[in-house]
Amino acid sequence: MEMTKSSSTLVNKNTITSIAIGGFDGMHIAHQELFKNLDEHGAIVSIESGYANLTPKIYRQEYSIHPIYYYVLENIKHLEGDQFIKLLKEEFPNLKKIVVGYDFCFGKNRKYCTDKLQELFAGEVKIIDEIKLDDIAVHSRIIREYLKDGDIQTANKLLGKEYKIYGHQIKGQGLGSKSFVPTINLKIKEFLLPKEGVYITKTILNEKEYNSITFLGHRVTTDGSYAVETHILGENIKNSNYTTQIKFIKKIRDNQKFNGFEELKNQILNDIESAKNYFINIY
Ligand SMILES: Cc1cc2nc3c(=O)[nH]c(=O)nc-3n(C[C@H](O)[C@H](O)[C@H](O)COP(=O)(O)O)c2cc1C
Ligand SMILES: Nc1ncnc2c1ncn2[C@@H]1O[C@H](COP(=O)(O)OP(=O)(O)OP(=O)(O)O)[C@@H](O)[C@H]1O
DSSP, X not given: OOOOSOOGGGXXXXXXXXXXXXXXXXXXXXXXXXXXXXXXXXXXXXXXOSOOOSSOGGGSGGGOSSOEEEEEHHXXXXXXXXXXXHHHHHHSTTOOEEEEETTOOBSGGGOBOHHHHHHHOXXXXXXXXXXXXXXXXXXXXXXHHHHHTTOHHHHHHHHTSOOEEEEEEXXXXXOHHHHSOOOXXXXXXXXXXXXXXXXXXXXXXXXXXXXXXXXXXXXXXXXXXXXXXXXXXXXXXXXXXXXXXXXXXXXXXXXXXXXXXXXXXXXXXXXXXXXXXXXXXXX
16 A cells, blocks of 8 residues: 555545545544545545634644645535535545445435435445444534543543643743742743643654643633743753643642642642553553
């Protein structure tokens, strides 16, 4: 198989013989199940609603070897069923197979669903039954709720990977190294942030992965502003201009207000111990 991680623009649409269609925010285990039904000339047709925040558009290709082609929902949602099929056939002249999930609907007022797709498309239509894990239906919207609750472990199970966000480094209050521990402060734009609190994480800097601990939330003990700060365990990393990636593993505790810097510092040192123990026990 010659197809490695390909950018959609590099693959000629004429070679595509099968497609999976959907929003695909998260590229979670149910999405991956759809992709398993693609052949080696398979592609992903991603319909952009503008709300993706688990794997925003530019970060999605990382999670599949199949090239992703993006379409804007606004531009295609008015189509009647036959017009939608016509568009797909124009885009992918050699299309033989379409893969969708049980709840896939399309076109004007979402009135065309899987039965219509089978009726209108002359090739093969593969419909995937609802994928569940431990009785939880796997959907982007469900995963978002677990993240907002701070239940990273369940979210990660449904994602089939560690939830990962990208950010760029910004200047902090300048208190960390002096009064607490050194942290990299991040500006996060398009990604959903988990609940406020302290998390065991891994941080990727310049392609190197480090064990870390990350605080997200309003710094209620100091200046009250919202921050995402990560402390690399056992290293003193200087702030640099690299794009930083944070993979979430587990929540340690909620955000808290402390009576003074001393108490906060002691708690941070405890948090660091918990995180270090976590990493010792899993390796
Ligand atoms: C592991 C860790 C846990 C933290 N927990 C809290 C907390 O519970 N409450 C809080 O107000 N700030 C918390 N902070 C944030 C500190 O207030 C912050 O690191 C400090 O204000 C220094 O900020 P600076 O890096 O912008 O200088 C935490 C920071 C770290 C690294
Ligand atoms: N749990 C699932 N089981 C089977 N198919 C699924 C499942 N979740 C999504 N799909 C299919 O994957 C494709 C992408 O769907 P979509 O982007 O709506 O995912 P989703 O996770 O259900 O998102 P949302 O929660 O926003 O509805 C669609 O064809 C959809 O039918």
